Amino acid sequence: MKVRLDAIDWRILRELQNDGRITNVELSKRVGISAPPCLRRVRALEEAGIILAYRALLDEKQVGFDVAAFAFVGLHSQAEPDLTAFEARVRGWPVVREAWMLSGEIDFVLQCVAPNLRAFQDFVIGELTSAPNVASVRTALTIRQSKNAPVVPIGEDV
Numbered sequence: 001m002k003v004r005l006d007a008i009d010w011r012i013l014r015e016l017q018n019d020g021r022i023t024n025v026e027l028s029k030r031v032g033i034s035a036p037p038c039l040r041r042v043r044a045l046e047e048a049g050i051i052l053a054y055r056a057l058l059d060e061k062q063v064g065f066d067v068a069a070f071a072f073v074g075l076h077s078q079a080e081p082d083l084t085a086f087e088a089r090v091r092g093w094p095v096v097r098e099a100w101m102l103s104g105e106i107d108f109v110l111q112c113v114a115p116n117l118r119a120f121q122d123f124v125i126g127e128l129t130s131a132p133n134v135a136s137v138r139t140a141l142t143i144r145q146s147k148n149a150p151v152v153p154i155g156e157d158v
Contacts, residue, residue, distance in 0.1 A: 003050060008031055008033060009045065012031050012042060012045065016042070016051065020054040024039050024042070027042070065115055066114075068113050069114070069142060071110040072106045073108040074107055074136035075107045075108075076134075077133055078107060085133065090108070093127060095113060095123045096112050110128075120141075124137060
């Protein structure tokens with residue numbers, strides 16, 4: 001069931017996406033309501049599953065992950081149990097930051113980071129291509145990131 005959001009809820013979401021560490025007092029000032037109802041609204045948004053988590057975004061290169069790459073995976077079978085099994089295996093691979101099931105010729109695209117090229121190659125050869133049900137793997141190393149917007153475009157941003 002979709003939750004109905006009013007203008008204040010949207011402002012709360014926009015502010016929290018921009019700064020997840022904002023205090024409730026500052027958030028309430030920015031959205032134009034007092035602190036207690038602001039906190040109730042934030043908790044309601046969390047309980048409804050609209051706000052999933054709060055986390056710090058790290059610069060992967062600053063913490064030793066110099067290689068960013070994509071792996072395009074084709075599977076032998078797209079039966080639901082086989083897809084579910086592959087997804088479970090992907091969740092266990094720390095090198096994989098994001099995984100998306102796609103329609104079309106490729107079944108999954110995996111966004112990966114690794115400390116160096118050798119580590120990424122070891123993952124592809126030792127883990128990914130040898131995983132059950134994997135038929136094909138193509139990889140692409142990134143050159144540079146042109147955009148990183150880990151937020152949902154809400155309000156006038158759309």
